[in-house]
Amino acid sequence: MTKIKTRDRILNTSLMLFNSVGEPNVTTLLISDELDISPGNLYYHFKSKGDIVEELFERFEEEMLDLLTVPEDAEISLDQKGFFLHMLFESVSRYRFIYQDLVNVLSRYNQLQTRFRRILKKKTTAFRTICESFRRQGMMEIEPEQLQSLCEQLTLTACYWSSFDTLSHLHDRESVDPGKGVYQMMHLVIPFLGIEEQEEAKLMSRDYL
Protein backbone atom coordinates (compact mmCIF):
# COMPACT_ATOMS: atom_id res chain seq x y z
CA MET A 1 0.00 0.00 0.00
CA THR A 2 1.82 3.03 -1.27
CA LYS A 3 0.54 6.36 -0.06
CA ILE A 4 -0.12 8.73 -2.92
CA LYS A 5 1.32 12.17 -2.44
CA THR A 6 -1.24 14.93 -1.94
CA ARG A 7 0.17 16.84 -4.86
CA ASP A 8 -0.58 13.95 -7.17
CA ARG A 9 -3.97 13.37 -5.65
CA ILE A 10 -4.80 16.97 -6.44
CA LEU A 11 -3.75 16.51 -10.04
CA ASN A 12 -5.70 13.29 -10.46
CA THR A 13 -8.85 14.57 -8.85
CA SER A 14 -8.68 17.82 -10.78
CA LEU A 15 -8.36 15.93 -14.03
CA MET A 16 -11.33 13.81 -13.12
CA LEU A 17 -13.46 16.81 -12.22
CA PHE A 18 -12.35 18.83 -15.22
CA ASN A 19 -13.31 16.01 -17.52
CA SER A 20 -16.66 15.36 -16.00
CA VAL A 21 -18.05 18.85 -15.43
CA GLY A 22 -15.76 21.03 -17.51
CA GLU A 23 -12.74 22.97 -16.32
CA PRO A 24 -14.48 26.34 -16.03
CA ASN A 25 -17.07 24.85 -13.70
CA VAL A 26 -14.52 23.42 -11.33
CA THR A 27 -13.57 25.72 -8.47
CA THR A 28 -10.56 25.24 -6.24
CA LEU A 29 -13.02 24.70 -3.44
CA LEU A 30 -14.68 21.86 -5.27
CA ILE A 31 -11.35 20.18 -5.79
CA SER A 32 -10.32 20.44 -2.17
CA ASP A 33 -13.78 19.37 -1.07
CA GLU A 34 -13.64 16.26 -3.20
CA LEU A 35 -10.27 15.41 -1.70
CA ASP A 36 -11.34 16.22 1.86
CA ILE A 37 -8.53 18.68 2.26
CA SER A 38 -8.65 22.39 2.95
CA PRO A 39 -8.44 25.01 0.19
CA GLY A 40 -5.35 26.36 1.92
CA ASN A 41 -3.68 23.01 1.59
CA LEU A 42 -4.38 22.98 -2.11
CA TYR A 43 -2.69 26.35 -2.42
CA TYR A 44 0.29 25.04 -0.55
CA HIS A 45 0.91 22.60 -3.38
CA PHE A 46 -0.09 24.80 -6.30
CA LYS A 47 0.17 28.53 -6.34
CA SER A 48 -2.89 28.86 -8.55
CA LYS A 49 -5.59 26.92 -10.30
CA GLY A 50 -3.91 27.77 -13.56
CA ASP A 51 -0.85 25.88 -12.41
CA ILE A 52 -2.87 22.73 -12.06
CA VAL A 53 -4.27 23.15 -15.54
CA GLU A 54 -0.84 23.82 -16.90
CA GLU A 55 0.72 20.78 -15.30
CA LEU A 56 -2.05 18.57 -16.61
CA PHE A 57 -1.56 20.06 -20.03
CA GLU A 58 2.13 19.28 -19.81
CA ARG A 59 1.41 15.63 -19.12
CA PHE A 60 -0.91 15.56 -22.07
CA GLU A 61 1.57 17.35 -24.29
CA GLU A 62 4.31 14.93 -23.43
CA GLU A 63 2.14 11.92 -24.16
CA MET A 64 1.03 13.35 -27.45
CA LEU A 65 4.37 14.49 -28.78
CA ASP A 66 5.73 11.12 -27.90
CA LEU A 67 2.92 9.25 -29.54
CA LEU A 68 2.95 11.40 -32.65
CA THR A 69 6.55 10.75 -33.47
CA VAL A 70 5.93 8.48 -36.42
CA PRO A 71 9.04 7.28 -38.26
CA GLU A 72 9.10 8.78 -41.75
CA ASP A 73 10.17 5.69 -43.60
CA ALA A 74 8.42 2.91 -41.77
CA GLU A 75 6.05 0.55 -43.52
CA ILE A 76 2.85 0.87 -41.57
CA SER A 77 0.20 -1.82 -41.65
CA LEU A 78 -3.51 -1.32 -41.25
CA ASP A 79 -3.30 -3.02 -37.90
CA GLN A 80 -0.65 -0.63 -36.76
CA LYS A 81 -2.72 2.30 -37.89
CA GLY A 82 -5.63 0.95 -35.90
CA PHE A 83 -3.45 0.61 -32.87
CA PHE A 84 -2.11 4.11 -33.34
CA LEU A 85 -5.59 5.55 -33.56
CA HIS A 86 -6.59 3.63 -30.50
CA MET A 87 -3.73 5.08 -28.49
CA LEU A 88 -4.43 8.53 -29.80
CA PHE A 89 -8.06 8.47 -28.78
CA GLU A 90 -7.14 7.02 -25.47
CA SER A 91 -4.90 10.00 -24.69
CA VAL A 92 -7.30 12.58 -26.00
CA SER A 93 -10.11 11.03 -24.07
CA ARG A 94 -8.11 11.02 -20.85
CA TYR A 95 -7.54 14.76 -21.19
CA ARG A 96 -10.76 15.63 -22.91
CA PHE A 97 -11.39 18.65 -20.72
CA ILE A 98 -8.92 20.52 -22.92
CA TYR A 99 -10.98 19.82 -26.00
CA GLN A 100 -14.38 20.26 -24.46
CA ASP A 101 -13.88 23.96 -23.95
CA LEU A 102 -10.97 24.48 -26.22
CA VAL A 103 -11.41 28.14 -27.07
CA ASN A 104 -12.19 29.06 -23.51
CA VAL A 105 -9.33 27.15 -21.97
CA LEU A 106 -6.78 28.32 -24.50
CA SER A 107 -7.91 31.92 -24.16
CA ARG A 108 -7.49 31.95 -20.40
CA TYR A 109 -4.15 30.21 -20.39
CA ASN A 110 -2.80 31.74 -23.52
CA GLN A 111 0.69 30.37 -23.24
CA LEU A 112 -0.93 27.07 -24.09
CA GLN A 113 -2.15 28.26 -27.44
CA THR A 114 1.03 27.92 -29.43
CA ARG A 115 1.84 24.65 -27.76
CA PHE A 116 -1.55 23.27 -28.61
CA ARG A 117 -1.19 24.42 -32.16
CA ARG A 118 2.12 22.62 -32.38
CA ILE A 119 0.47 19.39 -31.32
CA LEU A 120 -2.23 19.94 -33.90
CA LYS A 121 0.32 20.41 -36.62
CA LYS A 122 2.23 17.36 -35.59
CA LYS A 123 -0.97 15.39 -35.67
CA THR A 124 -1.67 16.34 -39.26
CA THR A 125 1.90 15.48 -40.21
CA ALA A 126 1.60 12.10 -38.55
CA PHE A 127 -1.51 11.31 -40.56
CA ARG A 128 0.21 12.41 -43.73
CA THR A 129 3.19 10.20 -42.97
CA ILE A 130 0.93 7.23 -42.44
CA CYS A 131 -0.92 7.87 -45.68
CA GLU A 132 2.34 8.26 -47.58
CA SER A 133 3.42 4.92 -46.23
CA PHE A 134 0.18 3.33 -47.35
CA ARG A 135 0.71 4.80 -50.75
CA ARG A 136 4.24 3.50 -51.04
CA GLN A 137 2.96 0.06 -50.22
CA GLY A 138 0.36 0.34 -52.94
CA MET A 139 -2.44 0.09 -50.42
CA MET A 140 -3.80 3.55 -51.05
CA GLU A 141 -4.48 5.76 -54.01
CA ILE A 142 -5.22 9.41 -53.52
CA GLU A 143 -4.61 12.76 -55.19
CA PRO A 144 -2.56 15.41 -53.42
CA GLU A 145 -5.53 17.72 -52.99
CA GLN A 146 -7.65 14.97 -51.48
CA LEU A 147 -4.79 13.92 -49.25
CA GLN A 148 -4.47 17.35 -47.75
CA SER A 149 -8.18 17.53 -47.13
CA LEU A 150 -8.21 14.04 -45.64
CA CYS A 151 -5.39 14.73 -43.20
CA GLU A 152 -7.05 17.89 -41.95
CA GLN A 153 -10.28 15.98 -41.57
CA LEU A 154 -8.52 13.30 -39.57
CA THR A 155 -7.02 15.93 -37.31
CA LEU A 156 -10.37 17.60 -36.79
CA THR A 157 -12.01 14.32 -35.96
CA ALA A 158 -9.26 13.29 -33.57
CA CYS A 159 -9.87 16.53 -31.69
CA TYR A 160 -13.59 16.74 -31.50
CA TRP A 161 -15.01 13.29 -31.81
CA SER A 162 -15.22 12.61 -28.10
CA SER A 163 -16.99 15.85 -27.30
CA PHE A 164 -19.28 15.38 -30.23
CA ASP A 165 -20.08 11.84 -29.23
CA THR A 166 -20.85 12.63 -25.59
CA LEU A 167 -23.02 15.45 -26.82
CA SER A 168 -25.10 13.74 -29.45
CA HIS A 169 -25.66 10.53 -27.57
CA LEU A 170 -26.21 11.50 -24.02
CA HIS A 171 -24.49 8.60 -22.35
CA ASP A 172 -22.90 9.25 -19.00
CA ARG A 173 -20.07 11.71 -18.71
CA GLU A 174 -17.66 9.54 -16.78
CA SER A 175 -16.70 6.96 -19.33
CA VAL A 176 -16.04 7.77 -22.94
CA ASP A 177 -15.10 4.79 -24.97
CA PRO A 178 -12.66 5.71 -27.68
CA GLY A 179 -13.89 2.98 -29.95
CA LYS A 180 -16.41 4.84 -32.01
CA GLY A 181 -13.84 7.49 -32.82
CA VAL A 182 -11.41 4.96 -34.18
CA TYR A 183 -14.21 3.47 -36.22
CA GLN A 184 -15.12 6.84 -37.61
CA MET A 185 -11.54 7.71 -38.55
CA MET A 186 -11.05 4.37 -40.21
CA HIS A 187 -14.05 5.10 -42.35
CA LEU A 188 -12.56 8.39 -43.46
CA VAL A 189 -9.61 6.52 -44.91
CA ILE A 190 -11.42 3.55 -46.39
CA PRO A 191 -12.59 5.16 -49.65
CA PHE A 192 -9.00 5.70 -50.69
CA LEU A 193 -7.75 2.20 -50.00
CA GLY A 194 -7.40 -0.62 -52.50
CA ILE A 195 -10.26 -3.08 -52.74
CA GLU A 196 -8.80 -5.81 -50.57
CA GLU A 197 -7.63 -3.28 -48.02
CA GLN A 198 -11.09 -1.75 -47.92
CA GLU A 199 -12.58 -5.04 -46.83
CA GLU A 200 -9.86 -5.60 -44.30
CA ALA A 201 -10.33 -2.12 -42.87
CA LYS A 202 -14.09 -2.48 -42.70
CA LEU A 203 -13.79 -5.70 -40.77
CA MET A 204 -11.24 -4.18 -38.47
CA SER A 205 -13.25 -1.04 -37.86
CA ARG A 206 -16.23 -3.06 -36.67
CA ASP A 207 -14.22 -4.33 -33.76
CA TYR A 208 -14.13 -0.82 -32.43
CA LEU A 209 -17.87 -0.34 -32.29
Next chain:
Amino acid sequence: MTKIKTRDRILNTSLMLFNSVGEPNVTTLLISDELDISPGNLYYHFKSKGDIVEELFERFEEEMLDLLTVPEDAEISLDQKGFFLHMLFESVSRYRFIYQDLVNVLSRYNQLQTRFRRILKKKTTAFRTICESFRRQGMMEIEPEQLQSLCEQLTLTACYWSSFDTLSHLHDRESVDPGKGVYQMMHLVIPFLGIEEQEEAKLMSRDYL
Protein backbone atom coordinates in the same frame (compact mmCIF):
# COMPACT_ATOMS: atom_id res chain seq x y z
CA MET B 1 -32.03 56.83 -40.71
CA THR B 2 -33.88 54.38 -38.56
CA LYS B 3 -32.93 54.34 -34.93
CA ILE B 4 -32.18 50.86 -33.71
CA LYS B 5 -33.86 49.96 -30.48
CA THR B 6 -31.54 49.57 -27.49
CA ARG B 7 -32.80 46.08 -26.91
CA ASP B 8 -31.66 45.04 -30.35
CA ARG B 9 -28.39 46.87 -30.05
CA ILE B 10 -27.71 44.87 -26.92
CA LEU B 11 -28.39 41.64 -28.75
CA ASN B 12 -26.22 42.54 -31.71
CA THR B 13 -23.31 43.77 -29.66
CA SER B 14 -23.51 40.78 -27.36
CA LEU B 15 -23.40 38.44 -30.32
CA MET B 16 -20.40 40.26 -31.70
CA LEU B 17 -18.55 40.12 -28.40
CA PHE B 18 -19.50 36.51 -27.70
CA ASN B 19 -18.15 35.49 -31.07
CA SER B 20 -14.92 37.35 -30.83
CA VAL B 21 -13.81 36.68 -27.26
CA GLY B 22 -16.02 33.80 -26.21
CA GLU B 23 -19.25 33.97 -24.23
CA PRO B 24 -17.75 33.12 -20.84
CA ASN B 25 -15.30 36.00 -21.16
CA VAL B 26 -17.98 38.56 -21.85
CA THR B 27 -19.36 40.32 -18.77
CA THR B 28 -22.51 42.36 -18.69
CA LEU B 29 -20.30 45.32 -17.91
CA LEU B 30 -18.29 44.77 -21.06
CA ILE B 31 -21.44 44.71 -23.13
CA SER B 32 -22.83 47.91 -21.66
CA ASP B 33 -19.43 49.53 -21.95
CA GLU B 34 -19.18 48.69 -25.61
CA LEU B 35 -22.61 50.18 -26.16
CA ASP B 36 -21.94 53.25 -24.05
CA ILE B 37 -24.92 52.53 -21.87
CA SER B 38 -25.09 51.82 -18.17
CA PRO B 39 -25.21 48.31 -16.77
CA GLY B 40 -28.50 49.23 -15.16
CA ASN B 41 -29.93 50.02 -18.52
CA LEU B 42 -28.91 46.65 -19.82
CA TYR B 43 -30.75 44.99 -16.96
CA TYR B 44 -33.81 47.03 -17.75
CA HIS B 45 -34.02 45.26 -21.09
CA PHE B 46 -32.87 41.81 -20.02
CA LYS B 47 -33.36 40.40 -16.60
CA SER B 48 -30.13 38.39 -16.83
CA LYS B 49 -27.16 37.66 -19.02
CA GLY B 50 -28.59 34.23 -19.56
CA ASP B 51 -31.62 35.79 -21.16
CA ILE B 52 -29.44 37.41 -23.79
CA VAL B 53 -27.75 34.10 -24.53
CA GLU B 54 -31.08 32.39 -24.70
CA GLU B 55 -32.60 34.87 -27.09
CA LEU B 56 -29.59 34.66 -29.37
CA PHE B 57 -29.84 30.92 -29.26
CA GLU B 58 -33.47 31.16 -30.22
CA ARG B 59 -32.62 33.19 -33.30
CA PHE B 60 -30.02 30.63 -34.22
CA GLU B 61 -32.38 27.77 -33.61
CA GLU B 62 -35.04 29.29 -35.78
CA GLU B 63 -32.63 29.86 -38.65
CA MET B 64 -31.30 26.35 -38.42
CA LEU B 65 -34.56 24.47 -38.14
CA ASP B 66 -35.81 26.46 -41.08
CA LEU B 67 -32.74 25.80 -43.16
CA LEU B 68 -32.61 22.13 -42.30
CA THR B 69 -36.08 21.37 -43.53
CA VAL B 70 -35.06 19.53 -46.66
CA PRO B 71 -37.91 18.09 -48.72
CA GLU B 72 -37.72 14.30 -48.62
CA ASP B 73 -38.46 13.66 -52.25
CA ALA B 74 -36.70 16.52 -54.01
CA GLU B 75 -34.05 15.93 -56.62
CA ILE B 76 -31.06 17.80 -55.33
CA SER B 77 -28.25 18.90 -57.61
CA LEU B 78 -24.63 19.31 -56.65
CA ASP B 79 -25.04 23.04 -57.02
CA GLN B 80 -27.93 23.03 -54.63
CA LYS B 81 -25.96 21.02 -52.15
CA GLY B 82 -23.16 23.56 -52.42
CA PHE B 83 -25.59 26.35 -51.80
CA PHE B 84 -27.09 24.53 -48.86
CA LEU B 85 -23.69 24.01 -47.29
CA HIS B 86 -22.86 27.63 -47.85
CA MET B 87 -25.98 28.77 -46.04
CA LEU B 88 -25.37 26.31 -43.26
CA PHE B 89 -21.85 27.51 -42.62
CA GLU B 90 -23.00 31.05 -42.83
CA SER B 91 -25.47 30.54 -40.00
CA VAL B 92 -23.13 28.51 -37.87
CA SER B 93 -20.41 31.06 -38.34
CA ARG B 94 -22.69 33.92 -37.35
CA TYR B 95 -23.47 32.18 -34.08
CA ARG B 96 -20.15 30.47 -33.61
CA PHE B 97 -19.93 31.44 -29.95
CA ILE B 98 -22.27 28.54 -29.24
CA TYR B 99 -19.90 26.07 -30.82
CA GLN B 100 -16.68 27.55 -29.55
CA ASP B 101 -17.48 26.66 -25.97
CA LEU B 102 -20.18 24.16 -26.58
CA VAL B 103 -19.89 22.04 -23.45
CA ASN B 104 -19.48 25.04 -21.22
CA VAL B 105 -22.37 27.00 -22.70
CA LEU B 106 -24.72 24.04 -22.77
CA SER B 107 -23.87 23.10 -19.21
CA ARG B 108 -24.62 26.53 -17.85
CA TYR B 109 -27.85 26.99 -19.74
CA ASN B 110 -28.98 23.43 -19.58
CA GLN B 111 -32.39 23.97 -21.07
CA LEU B 112 -30.50 24.50 -24.29
CA GLN B 113 -29.04 21.04 -24.31
CA THR B 114 -31.99 19.12 -25.62
CA ARG B 115 -32.76 21.81 -28.12
CA PHE B 116 -29.23 21.76 -29.42
CA ARG B 117 -29.34 18.02 -29.68
CA ARG B 118 -32.49 18.28 -31.73
CA ILE B 119 -30.75 20.57 -34.18
CA LEU B 120 -27.86 18.15 -34.39
CA LYS B 121 -30.17 15.29 -35.15
CA LYS B 122 -31.99 17.24 -37.79
CA LYS B 123 -28.67 18.10 -39.36
CA THR B 124 -27.71 14.47 -39.71
CA THR B 125 -31.11 13.70 -41.16
CA ALA B 126 -30.76 16.50 -43.68
CA PHE B 127 -27.45 15.13 -44.88
CA ARG B 128 -28.94 11.69 -45.17
CA THR B 129 -31.84 13.02 -47.21
CA ILE B 130 -29.45 14.76 -49.57
CA CYS B 131 -27.35 11.64 -50.00
CA GLU B 132 -30.42 9.53 -50.61
CA SER B 133 -31.44 11.94 -53.32
CA PHE B 134 -28.02 11.70 -54.91
CA ARG B 135 -28.32 7.97 -54.84
CA ARG B 136 -31.72 7.95 -56.47
CA GLN B 137 -30.31 10.08 -59.23
CA GLY B 138 -27.47 7.63 -59.74
CA MET B 139 -24.91 10.23 -58.79
CA MET B 140 -23.75 8.44 -55.69
CA GLU B 141 -22.92 4.92 -54.66
CA ILE B 142 -22.45 4.07 -51.04
CA GLU B 143 -23.11 1.24 -48.61
CA PRO B 144 -25.46 1.78 -45.67
CA GLU B 145 -22.69 1.48 -43.13
CA GLN B 146 -20.56 4.04 -44.91
CA LEU B 147 -23.54 6.33 -45.33
CA GLN B 148 -24.21 6.42 -41.62
CA SER B 149 -20.59 7.16 -40.92
CA LEU B 150 -20.48 9.85 -43.59
CA CYS B 151 -23.55 11.66 -42.31
CA GLU B 152 -22.21 11.76 -38.79
CA GLN B 153 -18.92 13.01 -40.12
CA LEU B 154 -20.68 15.76 -42.03
CA THR B 155 -22.54 16.79 -38.90
CA LEU B 156 -19.38 16.85 -36.87
CA THR B 157 -17.62 18.95 -39.46
CA ALA B 158 -20.49 21.38 -39.78
CA CYS B 159 -20.26 21.95 -36.04
CA TYR B 160 -16.61 22.26 -35.44
CA TRP B 161 -14.95 23.35 -38.64
CA SER B 162 -15.05 27.06 -37.89
CA SER B 163 -13.53 26.72 -34.43
CA PHE B 164 -10.97 24.31 -35.74
CA ASP B 165 -10.05 26.60 -38.58
CA THR B 166 -9.65 29.71 -36.45
CA LEU B 167 -7.56 27.66 -34.10
CA SER B 168 -5.16 25.99 -36.45
CA HIS B 169 -4.56 28.93 -38.70
CA LEU B 170 -4.41 31.89 -36.43
CA HIS B 171 -6.08 34.43 -38.67
CA ASP B 172 -8.02 37.19 -37.00
CA ARG B 173 -11.02 36.39 -34.87
CA GLU B 174 -13.45 38.85 -36.38
CA SER B 175 -14.02 37.37 -39.80
CA VAL B 176 -14.40 33.68 -40.43
CA ASP B 177 -14.99 32.85 -44.02
CA PRO B 178 -17.21 29.84 -44.35
CA GLY B 179 -15.59 28.85 -47.62
CA LYS B 180 -13.03 26.39 -46.41
CA GLY B 181 -15.65 24.51 -44.47
CA VAL B 182 -17.80 24.03 -47.53
CA TYR B 183 -14.73 22.85 -49.41
CA GLN B 184 -13.94 20.36 -46.72
CA MET B 185 -17.44 18.97 -46.58
CA MET B 186 -17.58 18.63 -50.33
CA HIS B 187 -14.44 16.57 -50.16
CA LEU B 188 -16.02 14.23 -47.66
CA VAL B 189 -18.69 13.39 -50.17
CA ILE B 190 -16.57 13.24 -53.30
CA PRO B 191 -15.22 9.69 -52.90
CA PHE B 192 -18.73 8.30 -53.10
CA LEU B 193 -19.81 10.17 -56.19
CA GLY B 194 -19.78 8.88 -59.76
CA ILE B 195 -16.76 9.74 -61.87
CA GLU B 196 -18.24 12.68 -63.74
CA GLU B 197 -19.78 14.03 -60.58
CA GLN B 198 -16.46 13.78 -58.82
CA GLU B 199 -14.87 16.11 -61.32
CA GLU B 200 -17.77 18.49 -61.16
CA ALA B 201 -17.65 18.54 -57.38
CA LYS B 202 -13.91 19.08 -57.31
CA LEU B 203 -14.20 22.06 -59.60
CA MET B 204 -17.03 23.46 -57.59
CA SER B 205 -15.27 22.96 -54.28
CA ARG B 206 -12.30 25.00 -55.42
CA ASP B 207 -14.48 28.07 -55.73
CA TYR B 208 -14.90 27.96 -52.01
CA LEU B 209 -11.23 28.17 -51.17
Next chain:
DNA sequence: GTCTATAATCGGATAGAC
Protein backbone atom coordinates in the same frame (compact mmCIF):
# COMPACT_ATOMS: atom_id res chain seq x y z
C1' DG C 1 -35.58 54.51 -20.84
C1' DT C 2 -31.60 55.63 -18.78
C1' DC C 3 -28.58 56.76 -15.10
C1' DT C 4 -25.66 56.15 -10.52
C1' DA C 5 -24.79 53.74 -6.64
C1' DT C 6 -24.64 49.76 -4.31
C1' DA C 7 -25.80 45.13 -2.69
C1' DA C 8 -24.89 40.23 -2.96
C1' DT C 9 -22.30 36.51 -4.30
C1' DC C 10 -18.73 33.89 -5.65
C1' DG C 11 -14.19 32.25 -6.71
C1' DG C 12 -9.26 32.78 -6.33
C1' DA C 13 -5.80 33.48 -3.28
C1' DT C 14 -3.12 34.73 1.27
C1' DA C 15 -1.84 34.87 6.42
C1' DG C 16 -0.75 32.76 10.24
C1' DA C 17 -1.65 29.07 13.78
C1' DC C 18 -0.91 24.15 14.56
Next chain:
DNA sequence: GTCTATCCGATTATAGAC
Protein backbone atom coordinates in the same frame (compact mmCIF):
# COMPACT_ATOMS: atom_id res chain seq x y z
C1' DG D 1 1.90 19.60 5.38
C1' DT D 2 -2.38 20.91 6.78
C1' DC D 3 -5.94 23.78 8.82
C1' DT D 4 -9.08 28.00 9.72
C1' DA D 5 -10.12 32.42 8.84
C1' DT D 6 -10.15 36.04 5.91
C1' DC D 7 -9.32 39.27 2.10
C1' DC D 8 -9.68 40.89 -2.47
C1' DG D 9 -11.45 41.42 -6.90
C1' DA D 10 -14.71 40.54 -10.34
C1' DT D 11 -19.40 39.96 -11.89
C1' DT D 12 -24.20 39.58 -11.62
C1' DA D 13 -28.00 41.90 -10.31
C1' DT D 14 -31.09 45.45 -7.84
C1' DA D 15 -32.84 50.08 -5.92
C1' DG D 16 -34.18 54.32 -6.63
C1' DA D 17 -33.38 59.01 -8.71
C1' DC D 18 -33.90 61.60 -13.12
